[in-house]
Structures are given as C-alpha cells and as structure tokens.
Amino acid sequence: MNRKQKRNLIRICIAAALLVIVNILRHVTDIGGTPGFVIYLCAYLVIYLVIGYDILRKAGKGIINGRPFDECFLMAFATLGAFALAIIQRSGDYNEAVAVMLFYQIGELFQSIAVGRSRRNISDLMDIRPDYANIEKDGSLVQVDPDEVEIGTVIVVQPGEKVPIDGVVVEGSSSLNTAALTGESVPRDVREGDEIISGCINLTGVLRIRTTKAFGESTVSRILELVENASSRKSRSEEFISRFARYYTPAVVFSALALAIIPPLFAGNWSMWIYRALTFLVISCPCALVISIPLSFFAGIGGASREGILVKGSNFLEMLSKTKTVVFDKTGTLTRGVFEVVAVHHAAIDEKKIIELAAHVEGYSSHPISKSIQKAFGGEIDLSRVSDVEEISGHGVMGKVDGKTVAAGNMKLMDRLGIKAHDCHSVGTIIHVAYDGSYVGHIVISDVVKPDSKAAIAALKASGVQKTVMLTGDAQGIAANVAAELGIDEYHAGLLPEDKVRMVERLLDGGNKLAFVGDGINDAPVLTRADLGIAMGAMGSDAAIEAADVVLMDDNPMKIAKAISISRKCLRIVYQNIVFALAVKFACLILGALGITNMWAAIFADVGVMVIAVLNSIRALRTRNT
Amino acid sequence: MKKTYKIDVDCANCANLMEQAAKKTAGVKDASVSFMTLKMNVEFEEGADEKRVMKDVLKACRKVEPDCDIEL
Numbered sequence: 001m002n003r004k005q006k007r008n009l010i011r012i013c014i015a016a017a018l019l020v021i022v023n024i025l026r027h028v029t030d031i032g033g034t035p036g037f038v039i040y041l042c043a044y045l046v047i048y049l050v051i052g053y054d055i056l057r058k059a060g061k062g063i064i065n066g067r068p069f070d071e072c073f074l075m076a077f078a079t080l081g082a083f084a085l086a087i088i089q090r091s092g093d094y095n096e097a098v099a100v101m102l103f104y105q106i107g108e109l110f111q112s113i114a115v116g117r118s119r120r121n122i123s124d125l126m127d128i129r130p131d132y133a134n135i136e137k138d139g140s141l142v143q144v145d146p147d148e149v150e151i152g153t154v155i156v157v158q159p160g161e162k163v164p165i166d167g168v169v170v171e172g173s174s175s176l177n178t179a180a181l182t183g184e185s186v187p188r189d190v191r192e193g194d195e196i197i198s199g200c201i202n203l204t205g206v207l208r209i210r211t212t213k214a215f216g217e218s219t220v221s222r223i224l225e226l227v228e229n230a231s232s233r234k235s236r237s238e239e240f241i242s243r244f245a246r247y248y249t250p251a252v253v254f255s256a257l258a259l260a261i262i263p264p265l266f267a268g269n270w271s272m273w274i275y276r277a278l279t280f281l282v283i284s285c286p287c288a289l290v291i292s293i294p295l296s297f298f299a300g301i302g303g304a305s306r307e308g309i310l311v312k313g314s315n316f317l318e319m320l321s322k323t324k325t326v327v328f329d330k331t332g333t334l335t336r337g338v339f340e341v342v343a344v345h346h347a348a349i350d351e352k353k354i355i356e357l358a359a360h361v362e363g364y365s366s367h368p369i370s371k372s373i374q375k376a377f378g379g380e381i382d383l384s385r386v387s388d389v390e391e392i393s394g395h396g397v398m399g400k401v402d403g404k405t406v407a408a409g410n411m412k413l414m415d416r417l418g419i420k421a422h423d424c425h426s427v428g429t430i431i432h433v434a435y436d437g438s439y440v441g442h443i444v445i446s447d448v449v450k451p452d453s454k455a456a457i458a459a460l461k462a463s464g465v466q467k468t469v470m471l472t473g474d475a476q477g478i479a480a481n482v483a484a485e486l487g488i489d490e491y492h493a494g495l496l497p498e499d500k501v502r503m504v505e506r507l508l509d510g511g512n513k514l515a516f517v518g519d520g521i522n523d524a525p526v527l528t529r530a531d532l533g534i535a536m537g538a539m540g541s542d543a544a545i546e547a548a549d550v551v552l553m554d555d556n557p558m559k560i561a562k563a564i565s566i567s568r569k570c571l572r573i574v575y576q577n578i579v580f581a582l583a584v585k586f587a588c589l590i591l592g593a594l595g596i597t598n599m600w601a602a603i604f605a606d607v608g609v610m611v612i613a614v615l616n617s618i619r620a621l622r623t624r625n626t
Numbered sequence: 627m628k629k630t631y632k633i634d635v636d637c638a639n640c641a642n643l644m645e646q647a648a649k650k651t652a653g654v655k656d657a658s659v660s661f662m663t664l665k666m667n668v669e670f671e672e673g674a675d676e677k678r679v680m681k682d683v684l685k686a687c688r689k690v691e692p693d694c695d696i697e698l
Contacts, residue, residue, distance in 0.1 A: 004636075057692070058692060058693075061689075061692055065689055065690065070639075071639075108636075108637075111637075112636055119662060119663075119664070229658075229660075229667065242642060245639070287637065287639065290637075290639045290642075291637065291639075294661060294662060295662065298662040
C-alpha cells in the first residue's frame, strides 16, 4: 500500500467506527423532538464529510469544468439525495447515505490496491532492464549508467548479472540464461567472438564484451519500449468499452431522471420513486469495465512477452485470436534456412571419401552449398592437397586433390566431361562427383525442416486455425515435399518476393483474418500487407522488429500456436468480464427500478463486480499451460 | 521529438481524461497515457519548448483530474 492508500484506509476505519458509535448512542440515549433531529443530522453529516469530502470536492470541480457525469458527481448526488429524502421524510435514517459512501470508498481502495499489485506483478515479469554496466577503470570495476557507455567500449559482465548492452565477446566464456527474452529455458553457451544480446543473464563465467550498439538501440531497450507502448494501441474491445462508457453513464442518469418523475406523476409516492432513481445512480459507474478490459490486455501482453512473444498492441492480440489462415514463408520459418547434406547415393567408393573429396575441391568456395559439404566433412580442410581449381560457373568445380582430378557439380558438368552420371529422384540440390575420370556417386543437399514444424502445424490446427499455406521461392518438387511432410493445406512454389505479396492479397480476399509468418529477411512488404505480420527468430534483427506486429524472439514455430492460444485466453477473459459486468449491472438496474433491491445492494454489486473482474483479468498473465 | 513521463493517477477513466487533455494542449502533437505502466508518451510539435508545454499539460490534466501528477 502506498501513502495515499494508507490514508484512505485510516479514513475508512475512522468513519466506520464513528458510524457504529453514533448508532449505538442513538439506541441507548433517547433524545427526541427537534433537538434530537438536529443533533443526529449533524453527527451523520460529520461522518459523511469525513468519508466523502474528496468525492464532494471532485464532484464540484467536475461541474465547474463542464463534466457533470463523472462517477464522483453521481455518488455525491445519490448520497446527498438520500440525505435529503431522509430529512423530508423525517425518518432520521441517514445510515444509508453514509454507508453507501463508505462502501464506495472501500471499493475504490480495493480497486487501487488490486490494480497496483497486478501492475507490479506484470512489471516484475518484464523486469529485464539492466540498471548499470561495469567498465574497467584503472584496474578496478566501476558501475556506470548504461546510457553513458559509448559504442566500442569494453564492458565486464560478472556471473549473475544482466548483459546491459549488445556486443561481441572479446574474452571469456559462459552460459547465458535467455529465458527473459525468448522463454527458452535451456542456457546458451557463448565464447570469444560470439555476438551477445542484452537482457540475457550471465550464469557462469566472467565475460568481457565490446559493445556494438548504444544502450538505447540495444535489444533490451527496444523490447521494453515495444512492450510498454503496446497498451497505447487500443483494441476494438477497448474502444467499444470507452465508447460504451461515454453513453452508458448519461443514459443511466436520464433513465434515473425519468424514473424519478414519470411513475409518480401517475401513481404518486414521490419519495419512493426518487429513492429508486438514486439507486440507479449508484449503479451507473462503468468502472468494472473501464478498468478490467485494459488490464486484461496488459496482462496478456505481459504474459506473452515472458514466453518470448512480443505483441505490439492490444489490437494485434485481438487480431491474433481471430486468425483463421496462417501463411508461412518456407525458408527460415518452417525450415532451418541452412543447407545440409542429407544423403550420398550410388557411392562407388566410401561415402566419407566422396564428401572429403568434394569438400576439398570446393574448399576455396564460400557458396552455401560448398559450405554445407565442408560442414558435413567436419574435419580440417587441408588446402595444400588441392591444386588447379577451376570454377565453371553454372556447372560446378574441378580441380586436383592429392594429384588426382576431382569434379563436383551438376549434370551439365558431368555431360561436359563426358562422364555418365546417375540421375537422382531425391528432392534438393544434387552434386555429382567424379574422381579420377570416373563417376563415384552424388551428394544430396537440402534445406532441412525444423524439428518442431510438424507439431507446430498440428497445434495450429488444433487451436482452430482453418487453413495453413506455405509460400516459397523454391522449386515445385521441394515445396510439395515439405508441404506433404508437414501437413500443410496449400503451397505455392517458385514465387518471387512480389509474387508473395500478390498471393497474400489473393488469400486476404477470402475474408478470413490472415497472419503471415516470416523470418523478417526480405519479407517486410508481406509482413505489412497481411492482417497480422509475425516475424520469428528476430532476436537482434531491427528490420523485422520494425515491420512485424508480433515478434517471436526465437525461431521455434511452436511459438505461433502458443501466441494464438495466449491471445484466445486473453480475449476469453475480456468477453467474460464484459458479459459478467454488464449482466450484473443490468440486473441491478432492473431490480432497482422495481424496488426489489436497495442502495446497499447496489453498491455491493458495483464494487463486487469490479473486484471480481480485476481478479479475473490477472488470469491472462498465466501462460504456462495455455 | 518524443518523450516519456511518469505519471501518478488513480483510475483508468481518469487516465483517459488526462490523455484527452494532453492531446488538446498547444504544442503537443500527440499524446498517449498508459494507465497500466503509469506513463505518458508525449510527441511535441516542431520547435515547441517541451518544459513550458509540459507545464501546460500538467495544468490541463489537473483541471480534469485534481489528484493526478506528472513527474517533470
């Protein structure tokens, strides 16, 4: 509790105690007639002022500033009205007016504590902001504000500390906990020369890092900025509520007025109808809705960010929950985006020998295909064994390894050399290898599917996504293969980047909400064109963070289904709150109009609904088992 | 020119009122208030004196919500 809340709590206690004392006094002593009437009126008025003076003041200011329909005014009007009724009827029952004000204040206090607590919960969860950076000065470590560290400075990160600024490790090795950024619980190992992003927690060894970015441009700052600004983009449900609140309160006030005037014109009994009208006013505050809906979204966005899913606004969280079509870019999203040797066929000599020969003859090349063969070989490439290398563009490479001719390339190369090669039916890139003038087999290289892709597609289907589509620039055969393996409904191959935009536009015509998932590399136009752009594996990639609406920090496709289920849960909570709060309000309004309920019940309903709605909102924060 | 200020306010509706008041203040191009993070993002107009503008913003906010505060 902060100071203001404590002060209000004390006020509530004093007022409640006074109320009890005055009521007891009234029972034991028996001062009748006019003196008694005046004394008790004064006593109750004092308690009323103790508990409600700030409300009265705010109500007065509201009228002066031309905003007559705020909740303070309504509370003030309803309670003063109840006082006036009691005076006119000479019933002497002022308890109601004072008690309503008292409960209203208790409700406000409760709300303030609940909201404050949930706010703290959520911000704790996003507490990845580093407070300081260590730099070495004259042989000792000095803590400085990370904002003051210039690019290229060497900072020291000790075990247990957060990496404050993006950079490159210049000394030391350690494992990093990236859970706060990616939701991934397995630590990541880093050594000298590795790039490191801010926000990770250093677990084991001391690291010296040369910064490559300023603090403000570092990953951690960008993420925090993104999440904190997320709530400023309002969702349709939030807009609905603020629009609703704008009409709801005046509508209730005018119906209260009608209730106070019209029935008694025909039936008489003015004071009863006025009392019922005042009950109306107590229920007219829409605070349960106004507070719980943004809180739900805030909690949902906070919970998602803990899983490494950054949602840029409540509107995108809402969109995510309505997504019916998910379009994937293939390379880097469903597949790893790196080429790997998957097989060696028709080997006339040892398979390892074939790869060794190919790796050596391609030893000078940095082409991705060559790299993948070198990687498959695994050992050190001894370039002194290689001579007379000739690269034949569009065909492959020829050269001598250990003095004997090796040719590695496509069918055209084999034809050119007059060597008969076996055609291959596998999908992927085929490298035929000839050794010493004769064919020894071919190497199959292809982009491998991520291990989780198949499960991710299934999870999306299970969570209610109706259609999955894959777009790729690759050849038909490869695309068909991957689509079949993963269980994707529709695929389009051989697309240029602009074709992808056209394809997405055609799918958008279907009317279903469409999300496009890409790795952020040259698919920015498509990301912006889709209803919802999801960039994955975006850790450190500024362009992707800029273009996308939802950013997945790591490149695990399972996170897409996770993001959808988090958004569904959040929206479910939002709708629960809207329906629940409105149902209780309308029920109270009807019961109040019929005179079945009184002001006491009305204020209880009002405060109770609000507290339940706030507590319900907090559930959106829990994402582990969604 | 964009800046973020810490604010103190009690209810969500009051935060919305503050946002509207800030938006209408001269020198402010756009403003948004997040009740959840208790922050106000203000985008100033070209060449506006941010300190003076923020004083006006605070004054305008106090008018709609006497209990609020902006850490300047």
